[in-house]
Amino acid sequence: MTFTSYFDGSSAAGSLALPRLESTGGRKTSALVRGTGSIGARHLRVLEQLGVDTLYVWPVRPGASLAERPDIPATAELVDAYPEEPLDLVVIATDTRRHVDDTLEALDRAPGAVLLEKPVAPAAADARVLLEHPRADTISVSAPLRFHQGFAVAAELLPRLGRITSAQVLSQSWLPSWRPNRDFRASYSARKEDGGVLRDLVHDIDYPTMLLGAPTQLRSVLGSGILGIEAEESADILWDSPAAVHLRLDYVTPVKTRSIRVATDEGALVWDVVRNRVALEWPDAGSGSVGSVEAVFGDDADVDTVLARQSLSILQRAGIDGGTSMDRFRPASLEEGVASVAICDAARTASASGKAEKVVW
Template identity: 45%
Template sequence: MSDLGPVTPSHDGRRVVIRGAGSIGQRHARVLGMLGADVSVWPVRPRGARTGDQQILDDLTGPAALSSADLVVVATDTSRHVTDAVAALEAGAGRVLLEKPVAPTRGDAAALADHPRAADVWVAAPLRAHEAFRHLSTRLHLVGAPVSAHVRCHSWLPDWRPDRDYRDSYSARPDEGGVLRDLVHELDYAAVLFGRPTLLGARLEHTGPLDIHAEQAATLLWHTELATVTCRLDYVTRPTSRGVEIHGPDGALLWDVPTATVTHVDSVSRATSTAFPADLDRDTVMVTQARAALELAPDTDPAQRHTAGAPATLAEGLATLDLCDQARSRS
């Protein structure tokens, strides 16, 4: 259950269709309902529909619902993302919020990237909606330039869904899973902080303690005009560790996601930490993202989007796919 507390509904009458009724689809349905939207859920597999009070659509009623939707959330398997997003746009939906990643590869995303309504697509990026991230992004000047940074997300895949064998999950499949796709949020927020990357090197690890065919770990090195960045993503580490360390001539900034804290260390090692406890509640973060997706357009001024905790644009989502494809080709 959420610790969010009362949320003032502010989008009464907005029609939202959630395509897909897995755990993430159910969460989208819940938080958009909290905002006052009129939410319907269209499962891919009816047996997966456990959505509370939302209206349940089927293959007969779903297409018509898309045409009148202000927002369609695509929360299906990665291999279906492009097809389901294009279907929503072609039906006449106002906008689409697409779960990450956009597609398994950049080439697989061509039909959406080239669609005449591509500018109406958001790509889910909830780390952008964390208060701590928005705080961090306004304080990069404190460390000076140029900077070096290390982005990390260490986790243990069997702990992600304890009630399900991890080997049966999409994460384990080489065509849909692997850390580059699952943990693409780290690549997304790094681009917000440091700019578009030029990849210098990558190592993907397909062997390890997990019995899966997808990559279990990835280490990337890239540079931008502002920074040199290393990134480590893995499914094979306990305890969980997630965040970024940024170092420059005037000090350091550290974001620790599990504790929702940002620490500034000045040039003489004096440390000041700020906590953002609201970030520890996932529904709070998702409400921030959902509100921005309803209120703003993807072509809104970037500064306004970042301040609001909005999702990524389709162009930004495609850029992370490009980086992932480059990493696979170099490993």
């Protein structure tokens, strides 16, 4: 097979219908979202669009009202405790420092599945109680980059491209533009105990480990001083698994960049998340130039569509059939979510020590 025919032969590159929960055998479906911040509200909208029959929303603050929350579906029922009836899905979308306790409370209600927003916890050790829970296998960790069709194609093609020699991962943005109507210095991102670029951009740690394997040790340099926040503003992480892998994560770049470039002994694969494209490159021996071919996946640009794929995939794995098969995607398990947090922990330790540090969890 030639490079130019790889996309034609990719099962993951085929058309993908808009996610919809349809084939449920006539049973009613239900979900509860804990937390009503921007991501909690988005989960509610996505679940409504997906076709979940009954939605519950449980704010963190007692007595909170939804009267002035047009971003939350009017069909969502406001509650201040778990309903008595069984739930198919519970989404934990509270602050990171609450994640473990809120997830334990959800597990007590034995829902079909729990979707825990990233990161799992401020530190990997905090999540041990979840790993030891008898229903730990019902927990998935939100990792929407896994549900980009571009990523599914990249993951399918990479093993065909020869031996990996190096990889560069970039995730760069400008924190003040994340929430334009709010002082970024007062956001959770700025807090040292549960914010920082490592925790915020843990998605960009998760997907390279899925593609390339997780490190057992790493080196790191963390940066600060540009934005004037307590938490780290940038991280350069280097590990060797299976070859040299370099991650650059930062809050201090106004021109947004998000991509991975994997070099092999035959060519290179590039997944550009911002431009929703996957490209293959190879040396043209005859001309001395570089040949390339690419595919663009426009639906990946829609955040709601990507989150709907994730939610539908989790519901399907919990035994609820859906109208659109999500077989090409795989949710992040609790173990994988904790492993990503452990990489964050090791990066902080390695930056402080100036040495390679083991990833422990």
